[in-house]
Amino acid sequence: MRYYLSPSLMCMDMMKLTEQLRFLNSKADRLHVDIMDGHYVKNLALSASFVAQIRPYTSLPIDVHLMVEAPASFIPALLDAGADAFSLHPETICREAFRVINMLRQAGKEVEWCSIPPHRLRASSTICICSIR
Numbered sequence: 001m002r003y004y005l006s007p008s009l010m011c012m013d014m015m016k017l018t019e020q021l022r023f024l025n026s027k028a029d030r031l032h033v034d035i036m037d038g039h040y041v042k043n044l045a046l047s048a049s050f051v052a053q054i055r056p057y058t059s060l061p062i063d064v065h066l067m068v069e070a071p072a073s074f075i076p077a078l079l080d081a082g083a084d085a086f087s088l089h090p091e092t093i094c095r096e097a098f099r100v101i102n103m104l105r106q107a108g109k110e111v112e113w114c115s116i117p118p119h120r121l122r123a124s125s126t127i128c129i130c131s132i133r
Contacts, residue, residue, distance in 0.1 A: 004029035006063055009054070010045045021057045030061040030085070035078075037068040040092060048077035055082035063087055065114060072100050085110035 005028050012020045024031060031054070036045040051062055061084035068074055071092050078086070086104050090113060093100045104111050 006030045006032040008032045008034055008065075009050075010034040017054075018057065021054060025058050025060060028060060030063055031058060032087075033062060033064045033083070035064055035066050035068060035074060039069045040089070041067045043067075048074065048081040048083075051078060051081035051083050061085060063110075063112065066092070067114075068092065072096055072103070075100070075103060079107055079109070083109070085112055087112040087114045089114050 007024060007028055009031055010033070033051055033054075034045045035047060036043045038044045045067075051064065055062065062082060063085040064078050064083045065087040066074055067089065069092060071086075071088055075086065086109055088100070088111065090097070101111050
C-alpha cells in the first residue's frame with residue numbers, strides 16, 4: 001500500500017496563500033481541495049475557481065474532494081480548472097456512477113472514493129478516509 005501526504009487547502013491561511021503554496025510544493029505529494037456545496041454537508045468551501053487560481057502556482061497533482069449533492073455538475077468546471085483526481089462519495093453518484101466514472105477516466109483523471117466508514121469499492125485507484133469526526 002502506498003501512502004502520500006495531501007494536505008487540505010481548506011485549512012490554510014488564505015491571506016498567505018502564495019507563501020503557503022510555496023512551502024507545500026516542497027513538502028507535500030499532492031494538494032487536497034475540499035469542495036462543499038452547503039447541501040451535502042452544511043459547510044461551504046472552495047470551488048473550481050480556487051483550483052484554477054492555484055494551478056499556475058503548483059506542479060503537484062490536485063485532488064478535489066466533492067462533498068456536494070450533484071458531483072457530475074461540478075466536474076466539467078473542475079476539469080477545465082486543472083484538477084487531477086476526484087474524490088467522490090458513493091452515495092452522491094449512485095444513480096450515475098458509471099457515467100461519472102467513465103467521464104473522469106476518459107479525461108485521464110484518477111477516481112477516488114471517500115466514505116465514513118470506508119466501503120469496499122473496487123472501481124477506484126485511491127480511497128480517502130474522512131477523519132473529521
